[in-house]
Amino acid sequence: MSGASTTYLTKKPVVTIIQDVSVWDAVWIMAQRGFRRLPVVDEDSRLVGIITATDLVRRLSSVSSADGVSEALNHRVADVMTREVAYVSMDQRLLDAVRMMVDRRVGGVPVVNGEGRVRGIVTERDVVHVFTDKICGVKVSDLMTKEVVTAEPSMRIIDALKLMVESGFRRLPIVEDGNLVGMATVMDMIRLLAANRSKPSRTVWEALSKDIIEIATPNVVTVRGNRDVGEAAELMMEFRIGALPVLNGGKLIGIITERDFFKLLKPIIHK
Known part of the structure; x- marks a missing residue:
C-alpha cells in the first residue's frame, strides 16, 4: 500500500x-x-x-x-x-x-x-492507518514529547489559545494539582466560535474569556509510557483522535501524537 x-x-x-x-x-x-x-x-x-x-x-x-x-x-x-x-x-x-x-x-x-x-x-x-504495521517495537516513552505545555483549569480560553500559538501545539492537557483533568484542542475552540457565529462580537469575546475547562474534553483517553507505540496508534484510530497524554503512576509525563509516529517511518521515507 x-x-x-x-x-x-x-x-x-x-x-x-x-x-x-x-x-x-x-x-x-x-x-x-x-x-x-x-x-x-x-x-x-x-x-x-x-x-x-x-x-x-x-x-x-x-x-x-x-x-x-x-x-x-x-x-x-x-x-x-x-x-x-x-x-x-x-x-x-x-x-x-x-x-x-x-x-x-x-x-x-x-x-x-x-x-x-x-x-x-x-x-x-x-498515514498512521496505512503504516500501522510499521508503528511498533518502541515504547511510548521513547517516542513521546516529554516537555509538555499544560494549562490550569482556570486559564481563560483566550489565554490558552495564545499559549497554543506561542508553543506551536494544537492541544493542551489541563492539569490540576498534578492530575490530568481534561484536554483542550484547537478544534474545541473552533466549535466554540461556531456556536457563537451569529452573535455580537461582545458575546464572542465573553465566551473566549471563560475558563478553558468549560470546553475541554473531561474523559481523556490516555496511554502508559511503558506500552508499545502500536497500542497508542490503535487507540488513536479507535477513538479518532490525534494525540494521547502519557501517564506514569497517574501523573502526566508526556504526550504522543500522530506526527510522532512519522519518526518511525524515516527508513521508508528516505529509501
Whole structure:
C-alpha cells in the first residue's frame, strides 16, 4: 500500500471551501464536518490555497477585546489562507505525500488532478492507518514529547489559545494539582466560535474569556509510557483522535501524537 498512488484516497470525501466566502463560514464548516483543514478552491474547483484551524486560532491570538474579534474574523478566506500550498498529484505515490508533509511540516496535503482540481487529501491519520504495521517495537516513552505545555483549569480560553500559538501545539492537557483533568484542542475552540457565529462580537469575546475547562474534553483517553507505540496508534484510530497524554503512576509525563509516529517511518521515507 505504501507504494501505491494517492488515487485511492480520492475515494474518501474531501470538503473544500470557496476563496470568496467569509472566515466565519470556514469556522462553521470545520465545526460541522470535523475537519481542521480545508483546501481552498476557485470557482472552477482548482486549488488556490488552504486554511486550517490553527490559522484561525493564530488570527485570534492577538485579540484583546470584542472589537478585536471582528477585526480578526470578518475577512474573506482568500485574505487569510496559505497560498503556497503543499500538494501532490493523483499519480504520485503515497510516500511522496508523506515526504511532502515531513518536508513542509504540515499535517495534510491536498491531492489534485491534472487540471489542478482537488480530488482528495492525505492526512496524518491516513498515514498512521496505512503504516500501522510499521508503528511498533518502541515504547511510548521513547517516542513521546516529554516537555509538555499544560494549562490550569482556570486559564481563560483566550489565554490558552495564545499559549497554543506561542508553543506551536494544537492541544493542551489541563492539569490540576498534578492530575490530568481534561484536554483542550484547537478544534474545541473552533466549535466554540461556531456556536457563537451569529452573535455580537461582545458575546464572542465573553465566551473566549471563560475558563478553558468549560470546553475541554473531561474523559481523556490516555496511554502508559511503558506500552508499545502500536497500542497508542490503535487507540488513536479507535477513538479518532490525534494525540494521547502519557501517564506514569497517574501523573502526566508526556504526550504522543500522530506526527510522532512519522519518526518511525524515516527508513521508508528516505529509501
